[in-house]
Amino acid sequence: MAKIVVIASGKGGVGKTTTSAAVATGLAMRGHKTVVIDFDIGLRNLDLIMGCERRVVYDFVNVINGESNLNQALIKDKRIEELFILPASQTRDKEALTQEGVEIVLTELKQRFDFIVCDSPAGIEHGAIMAMYFADEAIIVTNPEVSSVRDSDRIIGMLASKTYRAEHNMTPIKEHLLITRYAPKRVNSGEMLSAEDVQEILAIPLLGVIPESTSVLQASNAGIPVTLDKESDAGQAYLDVVARFLGENRPHRFMTSFKKNFLTRLFGN
């Protein structure tokens, strides 16, 4: 049975698109037929992060409006088998995403894919609600910082009230917490909320922690999802996240700084 996974956060710029690209790529690398959809109407960016911006002809809204069919709009990734991208449109009309339209497209995609990853726009408006509405699972992307944590909590509240599963009294959307842009050094010095603190406040299961990493900017410069940079800390952290998402047990990494590791090795805990 196909799974719809929304990548949401409330606050902007916390790493939703980076995560959508990385997780979708990771799932496809593991052999699952995966499509990643850009719900950020008017601010198309997933195509750039995935490196397929020059191959966009038709988009999500064209399909909804019947101006093209799905096959014409889906872009097949050139690096990974089983990976497809459905780009957002550049239209200014945010209401172009109707609930009925989204439902028709998702239903068709469910016949063909194992995972449908939905990259949500920032905010708590129509676009964000459309991205989460039909989801089975949600990855809440949070930075260890007060406004991001608070907005994540609002999104968690919306998942429990404004979605198809909520409105039809079905099993609630399965939630996963993903903490990104994590800087263990700053956590150790008491300037940054720890992953444990964020998890305790939001009270949903921790899927993983992605370190603040220069490899993310470099990957986006090149249009390569960071999961394909297997040498990088962020790439490895996302591969772990995908493995955990698929039900595997992987210890959390990249949560302590070298200094602390070194000291604990010397003196014990």
Add this chain to the structure above:
Amino acid sequence: MSFFDYFRSSHQRKTADVAKERLQIIVAHERSKRNNPQPDYLPLLQKELLEVVRKYVVVEDEHIKVHIEKDGDYEVLEVNIALPETENRR
């Protein structure tokens, strides 16, 4: 790091701890508002009730609490007014 810095840092609260505490309070507050949504007229009702009560007793703004509780099929309008010590009565 001088001895003095060390002394100070062990006494000053880390900003991450402050952040955690503030978040716990605001998140709990916002969750309870979400789980028990209050009707739009409540702030105005509270204001007018306060005006009536003030004709007779001195009460501070923060000493009146008005909210609606769901109790099965019923909704209960709960008004809580803390009266001051007797010498402040009019």
